[in-house]
Amino acid sequence: xxxxxxxxxxxxxxxxxxxxxxxxxxxxxxxxxxxxxxxxxxxxxxxxxxxxxxxxxxxxxxxxxxxxxxxxxxxxxxxxxxxxxxxxxxxxxxxxxxxxxxxxxxxxxxxxxxxxxxxxxxxxxxxxxxxxxxxxxxxxxxxxxxxxxxxxxxxxxxxxxxxxxxxxxxxxxxxxxxxxxxxxxxxxxxxxxxxxxxxxxxxxxxxxxxxxxxxxxxxxxxxxxxxxxxxxxxxxxxxxxxxxxxxxxxxxxxxxxxxxxxxxxxxxxxxxxxxxxxxxxxxxxxxxxxxxxxxxxxxxxxxxxxxxxxxxxxxxxxxxx
Numbered sequence: 344x345x346x347x348x349x350x351x352x353x354x355x356x357x358x359x360x361x362x363x364x365x366x367x368x369x370x371x372x373x374x375x376x377x378x379x380x381x382x383x384x385x386x387x388x389x390x391x392x393x394x395x396x397x398x399x400x401x402x403x404x405x406x407x408x409x410x411x412x413x414x415x416x417x418x419x420x421x422x423x424x425x426x427x428x429x430x431x432x433x434x435x436x437x438x439x440x441x442x443x444x445x446x447x448x449x450x451x452x453x454x455x456x457x458x459x460x461x462x463x464x465x466x467x468x469x470x471x472x473x474x475x476x477x478x479x480x481x482x483x484x485x486x487x488x489x490x491x492x493x494x495x496x497x498x499x500x501x502x503x504x505x506x507x508x509x510x511x512x513x514x515x516x517x518x519x520x521x522x523x524x525x526x527x528x529x530x531x532x533x534x535x536x537x538x539x540x541x542x543x544x545x546x547x548x549x550x551x552x553x554x555x556x557x558x559x560x561x562x563x564x565x566x567x568x569x570x571x572x573x574x575x576x577x578x579x580x581x582x583x584x585x586x587x588x589x590x591x592x593x594x595x596x597x598x599x600x601x602x603x604x605x606x607x608x609x610x611x612x613x614x615x616x617x618x619x620x621x622x623x624x625x626x627x628x629x630x631x632x633x634x635x636x637x638x639x640x641x642x643x644x645x646x647x648x649x650x651x652x653x654x655x656x657x658x659x660x661x662x663x664x
Contacts, residue, residue: 344618345371346649347413347628349567352638354384361385362408368646372413374452374565374628377442378435379419386415388438391445398445413626414450414510414539414565415439420517422493423467424459432456436497440506450508451501452539452565455519455528458489469516471584486527490518494532502535510539510564513555515548522550522558529562537564541630542614543571546605547583547597553617560621568649569630570605573597589634599632601641602648611652619654627653 350373353361358375365373375386383389391398405412417439419432439451457467460481470478470485494509501509511519511528519525529536540563542552556563573583577596585596592598602611615627629645631638 344615344624344653344655345413345626346646346653347372347374347626348642349374349376349381349416349628349630350385351376351381351416352631352642354382358385359404359408362404362410366409368642369650370410370629370646372411372626372628374413374416374626376417377415377439378417379432379453381416381418383435386442388415388435388442392438392441402446412446412448413628414452414508415443415448416452418452418454418512420454420456420467421497422456422458422489422518424464425466429456433497437500440501440504443506444504447505449506450510450564451506452510452512454514454517455490455511455524456493457517458485460484462488467516469518485518490528491531494528494536498532498535507535508537508564509535510537512539512541512544512567514541514544520544521548522555525559525562534561537562539565539567541567541569543567543569543599543605543630546571546573549583552614556614556617556621563618563621563623565625566618566623566627567630568602568611568627568645569632570600570602571597572600572605589632592634598634601631601633601636602629602645604633604636604644608648608652611648615652615654619658 348365348370350361376382377386377388391401417436419435421429421433421436423429436453457469460468468481470482473479513520513525519528525538538559545552545555574596577594581596583596587595631641633641
C-alpha cells in the first residue's frame with residue numbers, strides 16, 4: 344500500500360508547491376480534484392485535454408515531483424434533478440475519464456449522486472425510511488428510472504476510454520451509501536462499479552469498517568484515511584442524523600477528525616491488516632477535514648500515524664509453516 348493524499352487540502356497553493364510539500368511529508372501518491380465539489384484548482388481536465396503542451400508540462404511536473412496519481416477525483420451529483428447542474432457534474436466526470444485515458448490511469452473517485460423524487464423535482468431527495476409507502480415509490484423511481492440507467496451509460500463510456508474502476512464513496516445523502524446499495528448498483532451495472540472506501544462515513548452510520556471491507560472485498564478500488572469521532576453526549580440526546588453546520592463543533596453529534604483523534608492506532612492497524620487480507624495493495628489517501636486542527640499540523644500528525652500503521656512491503660513467505 345502507498346500513503347496518498349486528497350490534494351485539495353492545499354487547493355489554495357500552486358500544484359507544484361503542494362506536490363513538494365506532500366513529498367517532504369513522505370506522501371507517495373496524490374488524488375487531485377478534477378471538478379465537482381472538489382473543484383479544479385490543481386487539475387483542470389478540460390484545459391489539459393485541449394492543449395497538448397499543457398498536458399506535456401503537467402506530466403513533467405508530476406515526474407519531477409517524484410509522486411504519482413492514484414485516481415482522479417470528480418465528486419459531484421450527476422443525477423441532480425436540476426438538469427443544468429447534472430450536466431455540469433456529468434461533464435466534469437467524463438472529462439476526468441478522458442484525462443485518465445491520456446495519463447494511463449484506470450480509476451476515478453466519485454459519488455453515485457442522488458435524484459429528485461419525480462421528473463419535475465428541483466432538489467435531490469435522499470430516502471432513509473420505508474414508511475409511509477410514498478418513500479418506497481420514490482426509491483423505485485430513483486433507482487429504476489434514473490440511477491441505474493445513468494450509470495449503465497456512464498460506465499460504458501468509461502470502459503471505452505480505459506477507466507475500469509469507478510470508485511463510489513459511500514456517503515449519506517447519496518443513493519449509494521452502504522454495502523447493500525453498492526452491491527445493488529454493481530449487480531445492475533457491472534464490476535466496474537466499486538468503492539472508494541472511506542471509514543469516516545461508515546462510522547457515522549454505525550457501520551463496522553472491517554466488516555464492510557470483508558463484505559465488499561473485490562469491490563474496494565480506492566481507500567481514504569479519514570477519521571470521525573462520535574460525541575457521546577450529543578448523540579445520546581439527538582442521535583447521529585445531524586444537520587448542524589460543521590463549525591458548530593460543541594453541539595454536533597459527530598466531527599471529522601485527523602487520524603489519531605477519532606480512532607486509535609489499534610483501529611487503523613486492524614483496518615490496514617484487513618485490506619491486506621482482502622488483497623488490496625493500492626493507495627490510501629489521507630483526507631483532512633478536521634476543523635479543530637490546523638491543516639498543516641493535522642496532515643503531519645496523520646502522515647506520522649499512517650507511517651506507523653500502514654503495511655507497505657510485500658509479505659514474506661511463511662517460513663515457520
